[in-house]
Amino acid sequence: MTFEQQWIEYDYNPFVLFSSSGKIISLNSEAQFLLGSVTMEELFNLATTYANVSFGFKTTFLELNFGRYRFFAITVGYENDEAIGIKLYQAPSFKLTKPKLIGELTNIYTLVDLCISTYSINSKIIFEKDFDPTIPEIMIDSNNFIKALNKMYACYENNEKIVTKIFYRVGEHIKFEEKKYSIFSIEVSSQNVNEEKVNELKVFAADKNFYIDFQKKITMNIPMITS
Template sequence: MQFLEKWIEHDYNPFIIFDANGKVKSLNQEAQYLLGEVSTKEIFDIAGAYAAITYGFKTTILDLEFGSYRFYGITVGYESEEEIGVKLYKYATQKFSTIAEYGEPVNIYTLLDLCISATSTGQNTQFKKEFDPTFPDLRLQIDGFTKLLNKTYASFQHAPKITTKLSLKTGEHIRFKEKKYPIFTILVEGEGRDRRFELDAQAIAKTINCIVHFKEEQIIITSPLISA
């Protein structure tokens, strides 16, 4: 692999080259992760929509979102009808500053169930759970993490239905002091999210080295998975 190819392979932004039929000819590492959350056809269709009218390269500033990915721009280039390339530009995201291997061992399913049970008391809200069943016991700062979950569920206190999804981020990890840690997410979703809890949730997340991301009807908590 030449230096330029290595540079593209390790680029922070996803890069894909398609043939004329929308089949992927080459892609970098970041694009592989992206295609785990969005279909190849959807990216190919977007490339066609933002390509220049004649051969060449065109960069467009826009707002795109696919799963946990958000982009602020796209460059599309082609010099023949045989292939077309696309590069998407990611918004900068929060990063984990440290990894704290202290904390108390806890069963994440039990912790979530306790927070859901506390939230559901006196409410008619329907709760749905979609949990990856393979999680080991984790080390968490339980008090802070429980407060963050409670703020999260309080944000959806008027929603008729709240869905909680627990999963690992496929292909992603954080390296700290020569160790690699998987990353897991807790996604809570419901209608009519109350934004008044955002600042409190962000403040709590910082104290326990989590990242919390807010969408219109979702709150996503991301954290390193440290086995107990």
């Protein structure tokens, strides 16, 4: 087994290579455990459904649940009509059940303006703002929030304009320490996205427990914990 093959074999994320008829050619250790919760046919159908139209690789962000397994994305790739591979990315366990929230009471608009000012110093990008002014001061880890927002802007670094929107999510709540809290969002968008920077942001968000949606627009969802 080569060094590269060992990386695949011991990867935390399941990988399966199928033949064109849906038979398994190879799979790693994690995929063997996964097959206890999902059938080979389901995985093959998933691969063919989300495969690129032409040869190549395609990553899709979606939520999947198979038994104890939760996934947030898949990558499907094929170079010919003989074989197709799929890799499923396990979702981290987000738990907002800490006995004490880490952070301080902060004006979110001040932090966003600080990020925009800092990021625009050596940039010609036009930053457009669309803010709902009713968001109160909230408890948040300012240092990690600034890092996350800067990484969101970096995903659109090759554009002429970036739009930042802050808005209240009507009717949506999150539960923390047996209490319900409303949610607001910070949405960053532009035309062209840097996929490599998106992957970096994804890793950071998973590590720091930020709730970020990756669609055409990148949205950070934050509970309004005010005390």
